[in-house]
Amino acid sequence: MGEILFLAHRIPFPPDRGDKIRSHNVLKALARLAPVHVGCFADDAADHGCEAELAALSASHLLLARTKSLPVAGLESLATGRPLSLTAFHDRRMANWVEQVLRARPIDTIFVFSGQVAQYVPQSFRGRLIVDLVDVDSAKFEAYGAAGRGFRSWMERREGRLLRAEEARIARRADVTLLVSKAEAALFAARLGDSACAVEPMGNGLDSALFDPAKAVPEPRMAAIDGPRLIFTGQMDYAPNVAAVERAIARILPLVRRRLPAASLHVVGRNPPASLMAHHGHGGVHIWGRVEDIRPWIAAADMALVPLEIARGVQNKVLEAMAMGLPTVLSPGAATGIEAEDGRDFLVAESDAALAEAVIALAGDSARAQAMGHNAREWIGAHASWGAALADLPRLIALKSESMSDAA
Known part of the structure; x- marks a missing residue:
C-alpha cells in the first residue's frame, strides 16, 4: 500500500467552518487508510495554533502562512491571465515541498481538496489523482458577476470564465x-460536457452526537432577549452569507415584525463586515460575530432562517440547525443537496413574503415547530453521518480498508 499526499487551501483545523469541517473529516478518513502527507495554508494565527494537531494526524506536513493580499493577487491575476483564486494560493515553497515529497515518499494517490491547490500536482505524476472541488465555483462567480455592476462585476465574470x-x-x-x-x-458534468471524465457526488456529514441539543446550554445573552429568536450562522465575510443576511434584515424581518413585534434576528459568525455591524441593535437585529462554540447559540434560538439566494453545495449551517432540533426555514438554494422532506423536516419558501409567512406560522404553532425540530434531528441521524458520507473513499483511492462506518 502506498502513501497519500493531501493538498488543501486551508488547514483542516479547527473544524469550525464549512470547508474545514469537510476537509477535516476527509483527512481523518484518509489517515485511517494510509500514511498521509499534508500541504496546506494558514489564514491567521489561530490556524497556526492548530499545527500540533495537524502534525499528530499526518506523516509529514507543510503549513504556510498565506500572506498575499487580495489586491496583489488581483494584479498578478491580470498580468498572468490566470484566475485570481489560483494566484491567491500560488506559493513556490508549496510547489517545491510537493516535488520533494513525491521524490522521497511512495506516494500513489494525491487527494486535492479545493481547486485552488490543483495547480501543485505535477504533470509528471502518474499515480491516482482525486480532486474534491466541493462546489462549482465557476458558477458561483458567474452568479456574482450577473448580480453586480462595474469593475467588480467584470472581475467576477472574468473569474467565472477562467475558473x-x-x-x-x-x-x-x-x-x-x-x-x-x-x-x-x-x-x-453538464457544464463540462465531457462524458469521459468521472464525476461523482460525495456528500457532507455531521456529528449528531456533538450537535446534541440535550448537551448544549443556551447562550444566556441571546436567551435573555424576548422571542421569537431567529438565527443565521456562518462565515460572515463570505459574499452569499452577507447577501442572505442583508435580505433577511431589509426584506424578511420587517414583514415578520409587523405580526410579531418582538421577533429578532441573530447573526453568528466570524468577520461580519461594517455594513452588517451597522444594523446591530436596530430593528431586532443582533450581530454577534465570532464565537468559540456555535452550539449554545443555536440552542438559544427558536428557529433558523437561511434565505440564501446564491448557494452552492450542501449548507452545513442547515445540517447543524437540524441536528440541534431547530425548526428551519430556508430558501430552495439553501435546501439543495439535503434530501429531507419539505413541510416535515424543514420549511422551504422562495419569496420574501413566503419566507416571512413560514416563520410566522412556526412561531404561532409550537407543537408543529417542536415536531419539525424532532423530525429534523431524526433525519440527520439516519441520513447525514460522516461515516455514510465518506464510505466510498477506499474505493475512490483504490485502497483496501476495513469498513469506515464508524467514521466520526
Missing part, C-alpha cells in the same frame, strides 16, 4: 472529480 476552464482542465486530469451533492455533480 470554468480550470475546472475542465482539472477534471480531465483527475481520475475522479468529487462534488458535494448529486445536484452539484450533475451541474458540473
Whole structure:
C-alpha cells in the first residue's frame, strides 16, 4: 500500500467552518487508510495554533502562512491571465515541498481538496489523482458577476470564465472529480460536457452526537432577549452569507415584525463586515460575530432562517440547525443537496413574503415547530453521518480498508 499526499487551501483545523469541517473529516478518513502527507495554508494565527494537531494526524506536513493580499493577487491575476483564486494560493515553497515529497515518499494517490491547490500536482505524476472541488465555483462567480455592476462585476465574470476552464482542465486530469451533492455533480458534468471524465457526488456529514441539543446550554445573552429568536450562522465575510443576511434584515424581518413585534434576528459568525455591524441593535437585529462554540447559540434560538439566494453545495449551517432540533426555514438554494422532506423536516419558501409567512406560522404553532425540530434531528441521524458520507473513499483511492462506518 502506498502513501497519500493531501493538498488543501486551508488547514483542516479547527473544524469550525464549512470547508474545514469537510476537509477535516476527509483527512481523518484518509489517515485511517494510509500514511498521509499534508500541504496546506494558514489564514491567521489561530490556524497556526492548530499545527500540533495537524502534525499528530499526518506523516509529514507543510503549513504556510498565506500572506498575499487580495489586491496583489488581483494584479498578478491580470498580468498572468490566470484566475485570481489560483494566484491567491500560488506559493513556490508549496510547489517545491510537493516535488520533494513525491521524490522521497511512495506516494500513489494525491487527494486535492479545493481547486485552488490543483495547480501543485505535477504533470509528471502518474499515480491516482482525486480532486474534491466541493462546489462549482465557476458558477458561483458567474452568479456574482450577473448580480453586480462595474469593475467588480467584470472581475467576477472574468473569474467565472477562467475558473470554468480550470475546472475542465482539472477534471480531465483527475481520475475522479468529487462534488458535494448529486445536484452539484450533475451541474458540473453538464457544464463540462465531457462524458469521459468521472464525476461523482460525495456528500457532507455531521456529528449528531456533538450537535446534541440535550448537551448544549443556551447562550444566556441571546436567551435573555424576548422571542421569537431567529438565527443565521456562518462565515460572515463570505459574499452569499452577507447577501442572505442583508435580505433577511431589509426584506424578511420587517414583514415578520409587523405580526410579531418582538421577533429578532441573530447573526453568528466570524468577520461580519461594517455594513452588517451597522444594523446591530436596530430593528431586532443582533450581530454577534465570532464565537468559540456555535452550539449554545443555536440552542438559544427558536428557529433558523437561511434565505440564501446564491448557494452552492450542501449548507452545513442547515445540517447543524437540524441536528440541534431547530425548526428551519430556508430558501430552495439553501435546501439543495439535503434530501429531507419539505413541510416535515424543514420549511422551504422562495419569496420574501413566503419566507416571512413560514416563520410566522412556526412561531404561532409550537407543537408543529417542536415536531419539525424532532423530525429534523431524526433525519440527520439516519441520513447525514460522516461515516455514510465518506464510505466510498477506499474505493475512490483504490485502497483496501476495513469498513469506515464508524467514521466520526
